[in-house]
Amino acid sequence: MLELCDIYKTFNRGTVNEQALFTGFSFKANKGDFVSVVGSNGSGKTTMLNVISGSIPIDGGRVTLAGQDITNLPEYKRAAKIGRVFQDPSVGTIPGMTILENMSIAQNKGRPYNLGFAVSKKKYDGFRETVRELDLGLEDKMEIPVGLLSGGQRQAIALLMATMTPISFLILDEHTAALDPKTAEIIMRITDRIVKEKKLTAIMVTHNLRYAVAYGNRMLMLNHGNIVLEKNGDEKSATSVDELLSVFNSISIECGN
């Protein structure tokens, strides 16, 4: 489904701060996989996502998605097939527009943005129903600018928007990190439901080891641009948070942080 093949990435090349992160990094996600990725700061989690989405250029290697080589496609072209939810809730929505307007514009993804009217009354009930399923009471706030909603509510809308149209791959970039524990829990449940309902292939970066253990069928731990731990399927279900934490700590001690 998605394959990162022999990726090379060096930051600040040619300066004293030169840092080779990926040297021949490879990763493969199969259709229907829900991969959670953990690792300390600077381990390459977000860089990995940026390589997939095309937000940063790579020095070498190949990225393929659904059999198509997308290595040289710009970010916005890859986005046609990839949905992404960011850590910052304000990135995934347009703050000055209402929920209705946000959803209307997201639903048009993949089709031309021409001179047709953006919001149609016909879609209203459908959108309201989708929002009602979030169970956040947002169905009565359809005409309220998203900028006025709380971080969790915005993130829920962002999640809906990212998955509204058929996509091959979903990127969740620490999407619960900016939320309080209770809201994060709600967003994780919504995420899980959407991923299962739409049978999405997804990758989730998180700092919450419990989420990494509880959600998804695969788990990776990254350190210095290498996969240091990989658990799949049943093996993952058998992993406990304590076990993961002990690996995490041992790496941290080795690195001295």
Added chain:
Amino acid sequence: MLFYGTTLYGIQTGLCFAVLALGLYISYSILDFPDLSVDGTFPLGGVIATILMLRLGLPPLAAVLLSFFAGVAAGLVTGYLHVRCRISKLLSGIIVMTAMLSVTLALTQLLTKNGYTTAIFSYRSENLKSLFSFASETSLGRGAKDYWIIAVLLVFVIFVKFAIDIFLKTKLGYMLRSTGDNERLVTSLGKDPGKYKILGISLANGLVAMSGALYSQFTLQYDNTSGSGKVVLALASVIIGIAVFSNIRFIKDTTAVIAGALIYSLCLNYLVLVDKNGIYLKLLNAAMFAIILIFNDRLSGLRGLRYKRKGAKRIKEGGSDA
């Protein structure tokens, strides 16, 4: 009587500049792009419209409408320099503004018979009819003509306002708004935000050029220096309009901007009453702009708080819009 005349003149110029302000509303307020090329595209519209009428014999209205495309072309250059060549917003505007100084000067050569370049070309010297000339002109008094000009301008401005309002409700218009509000989301939707920036800047400059053409028709002359200070004028109009009227829910941004242009233009014209020789006009102009900016910053914050206020009202009303 002098005050009355000044008021009428203020309204007339205000309406001419309203089109300019609507252009800046698109580039500055929607796209967050303070476009300095406006100082160059304003006279460009004037000279193009005048040439179209004088050399090709087009009717005034057609000349004004076609000048739009000249502005679009200049805007394309600004947009391309910023988006594709990665030159900063202000500098790409300055580059085009400077280039336009020569372009307009070269174009004025087409207006004079011997290729002699003048800074000012008078419509009267060539017996050119303007948008505001009408058949029985001589039989009507001065007063009637003033109101006729206001009526024609008002129709034109309202037409432009509704065109923008409708455009901003289309999918393309939404993408333009999204580009200004949250560029990364446009990327997420599989579109190149740069494309929408270029489009918006082009449309904005098209409107600016139309405003320049209207102004030429109104003053019955084309003046090569008419562009100077137009950015400040337009920005001030946009900011005043939105700061003053954004609290009133049923007033759209576009209407607020038109009102802002009228207020600013009237203020400028009243200043002329005080400063008769016009020496301190630009200084007062700048001071007024500074005061507006300081005031505006304290009161609202043009971009961020606007939707918050409107939204807060809706919440207070019980969110019953749904």
